[in-house]
Amino acid sequence: MARLLIHGGTVINPATGLQKNLDVLVEGERVVALGSALSVPDALRVEATGCYVVPGLLDMHVHLRDPGFPDKETLKTGTQAAAAGGITRVVLMPNTRPVVDNLETLATVLDTAHRDGVVWVHTTAALTQGLAGLERTDMAGLAKAGAVAFTDDGKTVMDPVLLYEIFQTAAKLDVLIASHCEDHHLVQGGAMHRGEVSRLLGDVGIPALGEELVIARDLLFAADTGARLHIQHVSTARGVQLIREAKARGVRVTAEATPHHFSLTDAAVWTYGALAKVNPPLRPEADRVAVVAGLQDGTLDAIATDHAPHTLAEKRQGLTQAPFGFVGLETSVGLAFTHLVHTGKLSADQVIAKMTVAPAQILALPIPQLAVGAAADITVIDPDFEWTVDPGRFFSKAGHSPFAGAHLRGKAVATVVGGRLVYSEREGLRT
Numbered sequence: 001m002a003r004l005l006i007h008g009g010t011v012i013n014p015a016t017g018l019q020k021n022l023d024v025l026v027e028g029e030r031v032v033a034l035g036s037a038l039s040v041p042d043a044l045r046v047e048a049t050g051c052y053v054v055p056g057l058l059d060m061h062v063h064l065r066d067p068g069f070p071d072k073e074t075l076k077t078g079t080q081a082a083a084a085g086g087i088t089r090v091v092l093m094p095n096t097r098p099v100v101d102n103l104e105t106l107a108t109v110l111d112t113a114h115r116d117g118v119v120w121v122h123t124t125a126a127l128t129q130g131l132a133g134l135e136r137t138d139m140a141g142l143a144k145a146g147a148v149a150f151t152d153d154g155k156t157v158m159d160p161v162l163l164y165e166i167f168q169t170a171a172k173l174d175v176l177i178a179s180h181c182e183d184h185h186l187v188q189g190g191a192m193h194r195g196e197v198s199r200l201l202g203d204v205g206i207p208a209l210g211e212e213l214v215i216a217r218d219l220l221f222a223a224d225t226g227a228r229l230h231i232q233h234v235s236t237a238r239g240v241q242l243i244r245e246a247k248a249r250g251v252r253v254t255a256e257a258t259p260h261h262f263s264l265t266d267a268a269v270w271t272y273g274a275l276a277k278v279n280p281p282l283r284p285e286a287d288r289v290a291v292v293a294g295l296q297d298g299t300l301d302a303i304a305t306d307h308a309p310h311t312l313a314e315k316r317q318g319l320t321q322a323p324f325g326f327v328g329l330e331t332s333v334g335l336a337f338t339h340l341v342h343t344g345k346l347s348a349d350q351v352i353a354k355m356t357v358a359p360a361q362i363l364a365l366p367i368p369q370l371a372v373g374a375a376a377d378i379t380v381i382d383p384d385f386e387w388t389v390d391p392g393r394f395f396s397k398a399g400h401s402p403f404a405g406a407h408l409r410g411k412a413v414a415t416v417v418g419g420r421l422v423y424s425e426r427e428g429l430r431t
């Protein structure tokens with residue numbers, strides 16, 4: 001049986017609080033030993049001195065555009081990008097073509113992922129047919145077939161009568177609703193945050209209120225029905241505060257922050273134009289600071305990328321015409337360490353927990369562990385690895401990013417999935 005020895009690193013296992021210098025021995029698909037100075041002559045050796053050795057990272061908000069948009073990304077290229085970013089498990093959003101609103105498409109996604117995927121893949125399913133916000137999906141059937149949560153991500157269900165029924169059903173089935181919060185009436189036509197920079201650029205802008213109104217509504221629905229609610233990509237200070245207060249009242253709500261919302265502001269749109277166009281938009285500094293504070297006090301439970309690839313041609317259509325979104329799988333570890341750990345805002349183990357245990361708990365997936373007997377999904381992170389983001393080297397098909405040229409400190413340098421070393425900094429992808 002193939003053996004792999006990860007040597008000399010500091011093991012962090014957030015589920016138990018373990019943080020200790022230990023070698024890790026993998027045999028087949030399992031971790032079989034943790035110990036000091038393990039000597040296994042026939043094992044493939046990964047040198048991890050000065051690195052953290054952690055359970056494989058889980059990204060709970062990913063668009064891989066498959067089926068339907070192979071020019072943007074595929075399950076193959078997207079999971080390659082994940083592996084290169086240290087992410088061993090991704091959760092996909094349902095806004096593919098066709099939409100994951102039926103059992104057949106759900107099965108197609110999971111089958112293709114099983115065939116082409118380099119990392120583990122789960123998918124969410126839509127709340128409404130075709131994400132049109134008019135007709136409910138078969139949540140019971142989709143959940144039974146493997147959908148790990150329900151969302152119309154990219155859109156918001158605006159009809160409160162329909163949405164209330166959906167919340168009631170979700171509560172009864174005990175499934176998670178993940179909410180993209182955007183009041184369609186308030187945000188029409190804007191390409192970026194409505195504020196000083198949008199005025200200078202002549203864009204109508206997307207008001208913070210458009211996000212906050214829907215967060216407030218969904219928190220009330222969750223409180224009223226008892227459904228489990230997850231707020232996606234929180235971007236505003238008041239949004240963070242609404243969630244903080246709801247948690248204090250005992251509402252069953254969790255929330256995520258993206259690396260771009262904790263590391264960039266709307267000034268990036270001035271510099272990068274449509275390459276920094278994303279939904280919800282990058283906000284001013286006070287909001288960015290509030291997102292970091294939300295991560296610090298646990299209001300924001302998880303870090304998720306909202307990896308949302310588009311072709312460069314699409315992004316070159318100008319600020320107004322270009323689609324929302326950009327990639328994040330290959331930069332999330334670097335951004336989290338650069339902007340959260342090295343700034344002293346969060347400790348390395350807090351960041352790791354928000355990229356492993358927290359999203360697994362939210363989704364009711366098995367808790368990622370780095371322990372004897374656990375599945376060998378492992379990420380090795382060099383916290384001091386200095387590098388410059390070069391989108392031309394991304395495995396993602398989208399060779400562009402508002403982080404192009406950014407100097408980051410911290411990187412995933414080896415990724416193990418199911419006992420196999422699928423990526424290493426030295427050798428690249430090994431599949």
Ligand SMILES: [Zn+2]
Nearest residue numbers: 153154180279
């Ligand atoms: Zn979204």
